Amino acid sequence: MVGKASNKEQEYFIAQEVARLKELRLAHFKKSEAEERRKMRELHYMRCAKCGQKMETTTLATVEIDICPDCGGVYLDAGELGKIVDEKSRGPFSTALGIARRLWKA
Numbered sequence: 255m256v257g258k259a260s261n262k263e264q265e266y267f268i269a270q271e272v273a274r275l276k277e278l279r280l281a282h283f284k285k286s287e288a289e290e291r292r293k294m295r296e297l298h299y300m301r302c303a304k305c306g307q308k309m310e311t312t313t314l315a316t317v318e319i320d321i322c323p324d325c326g327g328v329y330l331d332a333g334e335l336g337k338i339v340d341e342k343s344r345g346p347f348s349t350a351l352g353i354a355r356r357l358w359k360a
């Protein structure tokens with residue numbers, strides 16, 4: 255029997271459609287966000303955070319660090335400061351580096 259849908263049926267289908275549109279919108283937002291992060295990573299990879307110049311890699315102790323040839327900014331990857339401090343702990347700067355390390359972890 256075909257008849258006019260009741261208000262409850264209409265509400266049900268409207269609610270279903272709203273939920274489907276919300277899911278589509280969320281999926282689109284997540285995809286856009288991931289794409290934006292990929293673009294930003296590609297655009298900023300190995301670029302100085304302060305002046306945007308291309309970073310150069312050099313070795314400090316046995317750790318490779320990134321230095322900006324334009325402004326002198328230094329970028330350390332995760333764990334590199336600890337490695338440098340560990341290697342320098344036998345030298346004359348051990349006290350200052352030890353303090354810096356403790357502050358870094360605090």
Ligand SMILES: [Zn+2]
Nearest residue numbers: 302305322325
């Ligand atoms: Zn720079």
